Amino acid sequence: MRAITDLPPSSIPIFTTIPAYREWRRQAFDAHQSVGYVPTMGALHEGHLSLVRRSLAENDLTVVSIFVNPAQFAPHEDLATYPRTLPRDLELLVAEKVLSKSSSSDVRTTSAVFLPSISEMYPSGVVQNVAEQKGTFVEVKGYGHQMEGVSRPTFFRGVATIVTKLFNAIQPTNAYFGQKDIQQALLLRRLCKDLLLSHPEPDNLHIIPTARDPTDGLALSSRNAYLTLDGRKVASALRQALQAAEAAWLSGLSKSECIAKATSVIEARSAQAQCDGLHTNMRLDYLEMNDASTFEVLEPQIRRDGVELVILSGALNVDKTRLIDNILLGNTQKILG
Numbered sequence: 001m002r003a004i005t006d007l008p009p010s011s012i013p014i015f016t017t018i019p020a021y022r023e024w025r026r027q028a029f030d031a032h033q034s035v036g037y038v039p040t041m042g043a044l045h046e047g048h049l050s051l052v053r054r055s056l057a058e059n060d061l062t063v064v065s066i067f068v069n070p071a072q073f074a075p076h077e078d079l080a081t082y083p084r085t086l087p088r089d090l091e092l093l094v095a096e097k098v099l100s101k102s103s104s105s106d107v108r109t110t111s112a113v114f115l116p117s118i119s120e121m122y123p124s125g126v127v128q129n130v131a132e133q134k135g136t137f138v139e140v141k142g143y144g145h146q147m148e149g150v151s152r153p154t155f156f157r158g159v160a161t162i163v164t165k166l167f168n169a170i171q172p173t174n175a176y177f178g179q180k181d182i183q184q185a186l187l188l189r190r191l192c193k194d195l196l197l198s199h200p201e202p203d204n205l206h207i208i209p210t211a212r213d214p215t216d217g218l219a220l221s222s223r224n225a226y227l228t229l230d231g232r233k234v235a236s237a238l239r240q241a242l243q244a245a246e247a248a249w250l251s252g253l254s255k256s257e258c259i260a261k262a263t264s265v266i267e268a269r270s271a272q273a274q275c276d277g278l279h280t281n282m283r284l285d286y287l288e289m290n291d292a293s294t295f296e297v298l299e300p301q302i303r304r305d306g307v308e309l310v311i312l313s314g315a316l317n318v319d320k321t322r323l324i325d326n327i328l329l330g331n332t333q334k335i336l337g
Helices: 018-030 046-058 086-095 155-170 179-194 222-226 229-234 237-250 255-275
Strands: 035-040 061-066 112-114 174-178 205-208 282-291 309-318 321-330
Touching (some): 061 155, 179 321
C-alpha cells in the first residue's frame, strides 16, 4: 500500500484506503451533500477535466479516483508503460474551479482524490491473465464481445469489475464518463441497472460528449502521449473517416457503403503519409456500425431509416498507439447527458 509520505503535496485531501475514504463519505451523507464522481487512470487531460467541471457544477462535492487497473489490460498490453503523472494530475485538479449554480460566492474545487493501491482494490490479488485470476469478477454478459470487445476480449470484464468496486467504495450520487469510450459507458449504465445499484442509479451515470483537440478534432486520450511527431500528423485520419461515414449515412447510403467511404479515407491518408515521407505506420483495426441498445453489428444493407440510434466507431493503430473514436447517429439525447 502506498504510504502517505510518498504522496506529493496537495491542498486536496487524498485517500489511499477505503476505510479512510468511507469516513469522509459518511460525513457527506450526514450533511445530505451530493457527491459527483469521475473515475480515471490518471495522466489527466482536458477530457478528464471536462468531466470534473461538469461534476463540480452539479454536485456539492466531487471525488476523482486515480487507479491504473491491471484487470483491464491483457498480458501483452501497456500496463507497465501506461503514463503516470500524479503530481501534474493533482496540480490540474487544484486549478479547476467552478462557480455553484445556486450561489455566485460558492467556488467549488475537487473535494477528494481516491488513490488506492492494487491490494486495496483487489484483496484476493490480481494478475493480467484471466485464466489465472482468483477471486470475484464481474461480467456483463452479451455486451462485451462486440466493438472494442472483438480486439480486447477481456477488457470489459476488467472494467466492469473495477468500476463495481469503485462505485461500492465511492458511493456517488452522480458519475461522469466520456463518450470516447461509449461502449464502456453504456455497458456500465446497464451494470448499474442490472445490479440494482443506488450509488449511482442508472440515470445518474452521465455520458459527456468527447473532448477534442481544437486543431484537428482528435479525441483526447492519455495514450496520445505515445504518438511520435509524424504519428500525430496522421492521427486525425480516424476522425475524418468517421465523419465521411456519417455524411454517407445521413445522405441515405447503406451501412456497407458508409463503411467503404470511411475505409477509403484511411487508405488515402496512409498513402499520402508515405508520399510525404512520414515515418509512421497506420493500421486500421476496425470500422463498424452497431445498434446502440444491443451493440450488435448492423446488417450491410440497412439504411438510416432502419434503426433509431447507431454507434459508428473505429480503432486505428498509429505505430504502437491505438486510437479509438465514435460518432452517434440518431437521437443522441437517449444516451448523452
